[in-house]
Amino acid sequence: MKILQVERLTRAAFAPFGDVIELDGARHFPINGGTTERYHDLARVDVTEQGGRPLINLFRAQPRALPVEIAMMERHPLGSQAFIPLQAGRYLVVVAPAGEFDPTALRAFWTDAWQGVNYAKGVWHHPLLALDRISDFVVVDRGGDVPNCDELQLEASVQLAFEAGVEVLA
Incomplete structure (x- = not known):
């Protein structure tokens, strides 16, 4: 069985x-008379191809036990897919570039408590991998x-x- 090292999720590492989706480093400004801070344009939603x-949605992910074994991947060729956690909790992200699947190009990331991800159109990814608790995502x-x-x-x-x-468990 191949071993894949899990990396910390950062904007630079995940860009391909x-x-x-996170507040740190995001463009933001006050709105509503200064009572609200707007964090603007956090992800590129790309879903209109072929009449999309x-x-x-709300997804409720069941926690996975360690060690995690990856046996399948999926992709959405006609649109992006964003996952935004509704509570603090770490989860894992496993991806490979869009196009023909290349198992040698797999990458794995662990998230900080409030980070979300937006998979670009066609990017291969594993379904949700919540770690320490049942986790809800928009x-x-x-x-x-x-x-x-x-x-x-x-x-x-x-x-x-x-x-x-x-330490992957909160």
Whole structure:
């Protein structure tokens, strides 16, 4: 079984796969007479191909036990898919570039408490990997009449490994 090292999720590291949704470093300004701070344009929602429309969903992820083994991946070729956590809690993100699936290009990330992700159109990713508790996410993705999910089983499973000193459970 192949071992895949899990990295800390940062905007720079995740840029080839989409957007990290977080307040740190985001453009922001006061609105509503100074009573609200607006964090603006946090992710590129891309869902209109072939008549698609934006959907807002709630996903409830069950916690996964460590060690985590990756045996499948999925992608949405017609639209982006954003995951925004509703409470502080770490989860894992496993991705590979858009296009023909390349198992040697897999990357894995652990998130800080309030980070969300927006997978760009066609990026391969594993379904939600909540760690320490049942976790709710607002999910913004594509709705429409054309199917928009490809799944594949990996030829060989991949086990996620963490650097020494990384505590993945909150």
